[in-house]
Amino acid sequence: xxxxxxxxxxxxxxxxxxxxxxxxxxxxxxxxxxxxxxxxxxxxxxxxxxxxxxxxxxxxxxxxxxxxxxxxxxxxxxxxxxxxxxxxxxxxxxxxxxxxxxxxxxxxxxxx
Amino acid sequence: xxxxxxxxxxxxxxxxxxxxxxxxxxxxxxxxxxxxxxxxxxxxxxxxxxxxxxxxxxxxxxxxxxxxxxxxxxxxxxxxxxxxxxxxxxxxxxxxxxxxxxxxxxxxxxxxx
Numbered sequence: 001x002x003x004x005x006x007x008x009x010x011x012x013x014x015x016x017x018x019x020x021x022x023x024x025x026x027x028x029x030x031x032x033x034x035x036x037x038x039x040x041x042x043x044x045x046x047x048x049x050x051x052x053x054x055x056x057x058x059x060x061x062x063x064x065x066x067x068x069x070x071x072x073x074x075x076x077x078x079x080x081x082x083x084x085x086x087x088x089x090x091x092x093x094x095x096x097x098x099x100x101x102x103x104x105x106x107x108x109x110x111x112x
Numbered sequence: 113x114x115x116x117x118x119x120x121x122x123x124x125x126x127x128x129x130x131x132x133x134x135x136x137x138x139x140x141x142x143x144x145x146x147x148x149x150x151x152x153x154x155x156x157x158x159x160x161x162x163x164x165x166x167x168x169x170x171x172x173x174x175x176x177x178x179x180x181x182x183x184x185x186x187x188x189x190x191x192x193x194x195x196x197x198x199x200x201x202x203x204x205x206x207x208x209x210x211x212x213x214x215x216x217x218x219x220x221x222x223x224x225x
Contacts, residue, residue, distance in 0.1 A: 045212040091154060
């Protein structure tokens with residue numbers, strides 16, 4: 001079946017602009033996660049959704065980062081007033097309860 | 113705070129040789145995962161280890177978990193070039209409201225002919 005999909009695959013933006021990253025999880029997966037991967041920081045957790053609620057937002061690095069999930073399915077990660085240190089690959093994953101997390105292909109964000 | 117340490121960071125092996133990657137974590141955890149990442153690609157799930165003493169094998173890879181020692185190993189038998197990739201362990205703590213994964217630093221495996 002279809003895996004986790006993310007769009008766009010690549011995004012180049014100017015410093016100070018806002019960006020939206022989209023994640024479409026595997027159908028039926030109630031849990032959805034955002035991570036980011038960068039050379040300096042490795043793989044970092046950002047936020048976890050169970051259904052439409054986010055019981056763990058502890059990984060969001062600043063209040064410029066926000067995320068929402070609607071209809072228990074698609075999620076959007078928004079970064080406002082992007083900074084160069086936001087450049088990274090943003091990975092979305094989804095899972096069924098107590099199962100492995102399946103990752104999407106990621107969005108490579110470059111802030112110039 | 114849960115910390116995950118992986119070693120070695122880089123491993124260059126010859127084809128046909130055996131080696132082990134180690135993953136240590138700092139606090140009690142319910143489960144441990146191994147992932148593979150090829151250059152420019154996303155993470156592929158390899159193993160889910162759910163209990164003390166769990167052992168899983170797939171082809172030339174075997175993963176084990178010792179929850180008392182807070183240690184997991186990924187053993188590579190008779191390496192082949194196709195196994196070249198970065199391997200991550202990740203630990204989850206399901207106690208509480210979060211299911212987040214804490215990842216190790218990754219081990220870059222290069223298998224030389």
